[in-house]
Amino acid sequence: MALFSVIALISFWILIYSSDYWTVIGLVVFLSIFYTPIQPLQDAYAYETVSTLGLNYGPMRSWGSIAFVVATLIGGWYLTFGEPAELLFLTVGSLGLLALLAVLLPGMPSESRSSSKESVWAAEELRDPQFLLVVLSGGLLLGSFSALYAFASIFWLSVGISDAMVGGLWAIGTLAEIGIFVWGSFFMRHLGAWGLMVTGGVASIIRWMLFPYATETWSAVLLQLLHAGSFGMVFLGMVAYTSKLVSSKRLGTAQGLTQTAFGVVMGVSGIASGWLYAIEQAYAFYLMAGICCVGVLTLMLVTKRV
Incomplete structure (x- = not known):
C-alpha cells in the first residue's frame, strides 16, 4: 500500500506538469494500475483488524467518507481563488500522508511469502x-x-x-x-x-x-x-x-x-x-x-x- 501510494504520488506530480495529450493518456493508464488497488488493500487490512483485534469496520470506514466531505469543501473553497489544476497538489499531499501512515502500520498477520507466490486462481x-x-x-x-x-x-x-x-x-x-x-x-x-x-x-x-x-x-x-x-x-x-x-x-x-x-x-x-x-x-x-x-x-x- 505504501509503495503504490508513492508511485501514484509521483505519477500525479508528473501529471501536473504534462500537457501533451498522449503523455497524459499514458500517465492516467499507468496511474490507474497502482492507484486503483489502494482501496481494496485498505479494506483488506481493515477487515483483518476486525477479525484479529475485534474492531468495528463501519466506524473506521466512515472516516473515509468524512474525509471525502472535508476534501470536497476544501476543494470548493480553493476554487474560489485558485486554478482547478492546482488541486492535484492536494492529491499529491494526501498520497504522501497515506504512504507515511502505511509505512507506520504493523504488517498483516496473514501475510506470508508462500501465499504471495501462489497463483490467484490456484486458491479454491x-x-x-x-x-x-x-x-x-x-x-x-x-x-x-x-x-x-x-x-x-x-x-x-x-x-x-x-x-x-x-x-x-x-x-x-x-x-x-x-x-x-x-x-x-x-x-x-x-x-x-x-x-x-x-x-x-x-x-x-x-x-x-x-x-x-x-x-x-x-x-x-x-x-x-x-x-x-x-x-x-x-x-x-x-x-x-x-x-x-x-x-x-x-x-x-x-x-x-x-x-x-x-x-x-x-x-x-x-x-x-x-x-x-x-x-x-x-x-x-x-x-x-x-x-x-x-x-x-x-x-x-x-x-x-x-
Missing part, C-alpha cells in the same frame, strides 16, 4: 461460485453509479436547482452513507451481509427509477438519502461478505476482484448511459435501475447467506 476459495456471484452482484450494484457521477449535477442544474444546492445534495448523500457506516454493526446484526446487499439493491432500483422525476429540491434530497442504502449498505455488505467467504491471507486479492468487477461495470455502463442521456435524460437512469435488478436477482442465486 477464489473460484467458489458463491464468492463469484457476490463479486458479480456487488459489481453490478455499485457500478450502477456511473450515471449519477456523470450526469447528476448536470441534471439537477438543468431542472433549476441552484449551484449551492447541488453541492449540498452531494454532501447529503455522503452524510447518509456515513450514518450507515457508523451504525453498521447494528444493521449487520439484524440483516446480515446478504440482507444488507439486497436491501441496498432494492433502494438503488427505487432511487434510479425515480431520479428523473426528482425535479424539486425536496424530492432530490429524499432520493439522496437513499444513498445510505444504494451505496452504504451494498458496500458494507459486500466487504463483510467477502471477509466471510475468503480467508484473511487472500482478502486483498478478493477485494481487488470486487473493485475490478465494479470498475468494469461502471466503465461499460458509463459509456452506455452517455449515449442514452443524449437521447433522453431518463433513459440513462432507467438503465442503472435495470442493472441493479440484475444485481439483486444474482444475489438470489447465492445460497451461502451470511
Whole structure:
C-alpha cells in the first residue's frame, strides 16, 4: 500500500506538469494500475483488524467518507481563488500522508511469502461460485453509479436547482452513507451481509427509477438519502461478505476482484448511459435501475447467506 501510494504520488506530480495529450493518456493508464488497488488493500487490512483485534469496520470506514466531505469543501473553497489544476497538489499531499501512515502500520498477520507466490486462481476459495456471484452482484450494484457521477449535477442544474444546492445534495448523500457506516454493526446484526446487499439493491432500483422525476429540491434530497442504502449498505455488505467467504491471507486479492468487477461495470455502463442521456435524460437512469435488478436477482442465486 505504501509503495503504490508513492508511485501514484509521483505519477500525479508528473501529471501536473504534462500537457501533451498522449503523455497524459499514458500517465492516467499507468496511474490507474497502482492507484486503483489502494482501496481494496485498505479494506483488506481493515477487515483483518476486525477479525484479529475485534474492531468495528463501519466506524473506521466512515472516516473515509468524512474525509471525502472535508476534501470536497476544501476543494470548493480553493476554487474560489485558485486554478482547478492546482488541486492535484492536494492529491499529491494526501498520497504522501497515506504512504507515511502505511509505512507506520504493523504488517498483516496473514501475510506470508508462500501465499504471495501462489497463483490467484490456484486458491479454491477464489473460484467458489458463491464468492463469484457476490463479486458479480456487488459489481453490478455499485457500478450502477456511473450515471449519477456523470450526469447528476448536470441534471439537477438543468431542472433549476441552484449551484449551492447541488453541492449540498452531494454532501447529503455522503452524510447518509456515513450514518450507515457508523451504525453498521447494528444493521449487520439484524440483516446480515446478504440482507444488507439486497436491501441496498432494492433502494438503488427505487432511487434510479425515480431520479428523473426528482425535479424539486425536496424530492432530490429524499432520493439522496437513499444513498445510505444504494451505496452504504451494498458496500458494507459486500466487504463483510467477502471477509466471510475468503480467508484473511487472500482478502486483498478478493477485494481487488470486487473493485475490478465494479470498475468494469461502471466503465461499460458509463459509456452506455452517455449515449442514452443524449437521447433522453431518463433513459440513462432507467438503465442503472435495470442493472441493479440484475444485481439483486444474482444475489438470489447465492445460497451461502451470511
